[in-house]
Amino acid sequence: MCESKGRQILLPILSETVAEFSLELRREFEKRGFSTRIIPKDEFVLLPSGFQEDSEFVMGKYLSHAPKKDIHTLLEKYEIASPRSFVFPQVVYEHKDVGPHSTGIWSNEGHVYSPYVSLLHRSLDFFDQLYGEGQGGHVVQYQGGEILHRVLHRVALHHGYESVWVGFSPVEGDFSIFENESVEWDSFSDTELNLSPADADRARDFLHEFRDSRAAIGASGEESPNLSLISRTISVTQRRLRRLIEFQGGKKALIRRFISRRTRQIQTNLRAKYTVWRGLDESESHSLITDSKYIFYPLQYFRESRVTVRAQPFYDQAWLIEYLSRSLPADHELVVKPHPQQLGSLPRQAIKAIAQYAELIHPDVNSHDIIENSAAVVTLNNTVGYESLLYGKPVITLGDAFYDGAGYTHDVKNLSHLAERINEAIQSGGLSDEEILEVAHRVLSGSHKGIWSDPTEDNVERIAESLTEYLSQRLTESNNQLSGPQSR
Structure with a gap:
């Protein structure tokens, strides 16, 4: 010490x-x-x-x-x-x-x-x-x-x-x-890795559980089942209301705050409906990912630090998707899926722009299905990139991700090389079974x-x-x- x-x-x-x-x-x-x-x-x-x-x-x-x-x-x-x-x-x-x-x-x-x-x-x-x-x-x-x-x-x-x-x-x-x-x-910092038989068994069990569950990582939230969520929410809300009254002018401030929040919620709901309307329905989505060759880009929530800190140049993902759409091989399409927990967060103008250059998949389609049928996955640093590695798919990263430090991903540091990196990733064929186990082991070791x-x-x-x-x-x-x- x-x-x-x-x-x-x-x-x-x-x-x-x-x-x-x-x-x-x-x-x-x-x-x-x-x-x-x-x-x-x-x-x-x-x-x-x-x-x-x-x-x-x-x-x-x-x-x-x-x-x-x-x-x-x-x-x-x-x-x-x-x-x-x-x-x-x-x-x-x-x-x-x-x-x-x-x-x-x-x-x-x-x-x-x-x-x-x-x-x-x-x-x-x-x-x-x-x-x-x-x-x-x-x-x-x-x-x-x-x-x-x-x-x-x-x-x-x-x-x-x-x-x-x-x-x-x-x-x-x-x-x-x-x-x-x-x-x-740290667990992704070393390029060489030798798994013991016990490490390999643990990684294999983790991998099987991930694939069998087909659940989106983080979809269940991070709250502990031991917490009394209702009690904590009431306590926090009471403290917020007292401080809001004290610092922002009493009841009028509460009314303005309520109206503002309600207005934003209505706008979000309308944008969510517009997003679904602009995209494919579930049946069309499943047909596309079954019958087409495509690159998958999962939309990320633009307010989280994954974007604003670790992928700041790509804050405007509508612009990125237009650029990505003209960086693909001639026989591939671009498939985009909205962030499932942030549907309606992007304004209509952004969704309209995205729909012009990519196939907008229905939000209810399971990301596992989209990943399994894709030729490659392009992501800023989304957890979908990590999920794709566990399926052995080629992953192209544009921002800083926790899983990009050991050579399993194709990292783009110069955007003018994007098309070249996408072709390189597709031709690589993705990860071997041994590499997939290594990714699983590194995640377990770093958790x-x-x-x-x-x-x-x-x-x-x-x-x-x-x-x-x-x-x-x-x-x-x-x-x-x-x-x-x-x-x-």
Whole structure:
């Protein structure tokens, strides 16, 4: 353990839905000798009892902090080339009426970014000062593109602390651990792999279960069956309503908020119906994927960090699909399926554009059927890409994916080479049976038991154990690098 950097952990939270879990996780960290400070995103993240000290620290210092250094100095220090690009993920996430091909707030060029760049300035200056005074710590946080997440990551690393990310795992009931925003799993970092007979049997069982279930990864959600979801939802809603009344003008604010949410829901439902109408029906979809040669591109939800952080150039997927459609071999079609949990998220203009250049498959068609009959799969970094590898299909990735580090995918770093890479992928014939087992093994090896946000004792204990073990290993490696070889 690197004692020079202390045993302090900073644990940012972005929503009160994980407040109880975070409190329990802090207690588990402290049992293992780590002092932990909770960092709520803003004043609207209401905290239950047990957070008084953290709340006072954040509300009294972070949220009211006035920057002392100019933003250009801070951007240069923390190697942020473009502040707008850096805050882009949070802008997209928070403006629910905005999306690719939509009109509205994006037409007021520049205005939407101003408050977010100011937040970036304040956050950089506050944590720069905090770490400079020796009050920082190692960062442990769930993956995301919010400004608080990204600033803490940059500042901690700059000052020699560890930054540990927790994220999605395709193994049900598990989570992943990684150390950068590219979501690079350690288990996919080594190109060579020798499976023991036991490893191969475990991977084979996992593979058979995946194929037999034919379920979409993540479709069942990430909530633990032990949680009282209704009770937690009521508690969170009550805290939100109290804070909304306190900060935003009482009942009128509640009414405006309700009308806004209801309007957005109606618009989403209408867009979902339009999406289905523009595409093929179920029968036509099954006929196409049975009788045609095609490349499959699964639409991704444009607001999630998989797109806004790890595939930012492809935020406008309607444009990408047009380009992809003219990069295919002459005898192949392009098949696109809407994101099943985000149907209606894209505006009509985007769906209309996509339908002009690709066959829009009905959302009820099982992705397993589309994958099995495809010649290849093109994805930004979707879990469909991982599923396709388990079927041995050639996968072309355009963004950073957790499964792209060991040579199983065809990665496109220069988009002008897309057509060439697609042809290369098709001609490769996909993965061998041995490689498929290796992918399954790497996923199992990089997954850890536990569900982030579930505050039950056993679950939190498992997560804390995995995280402190990983953090201790990282600190030991850092210590060894700092000490270096002894002089002769």
